[in-house]
Amino acid sequence: MKELDIAQVAQLAKIAPSALRFYEKKGLIQPTGRNGLRRQYGPEVLNQLALIALGQTAGFTLDDIAEMFDARGRVTLDPERLLSRAQEIDETIRQLKKVSQGLKHVAGCTAPSHMQCPQFLKILGRAKVTASDNTP
Secondary structure (H helix, E strand, O other), X not given: OOOEEHHHHHHHHOXXXXXXXXXXXXXXXXXXXXXXXXXXXXXXXXXXXXXXXXXXXXXXXXXXXXXXXXXXXXXXXXXXXXXXXXXXXXXXXXXXXXXXXXXXXXXHOOOOOHHHOHHHHHHHHHHHHHHHHOOO
């Protein structure tokens, strides 16, 4: 595949050209040169952008993602770091499942008032503990 200009990369990756320029400033991607005023990129930039998007979805910061590339732009993934993040995601999923189950219960609860529902009060008790854990 031949080199792509910034507009082509933006269209293929479905991101704004300004995001490409920002990623370049952060050292996440590198143009191969210019054609007139337009930046040119090699086809590998599409995989780099896919990795950036995946990393952001996984909750990594752009600085974290920048550390996943070596000086030549090649991917260098730290398995321990990835495993740690996966465990954090698993814990978040467990917590969200509990929240979902609680909301479903409350939505169909037959108690005269939610404040008279033992299950709802239990959910509120857990929420207080979680909120106080996050208070600075």
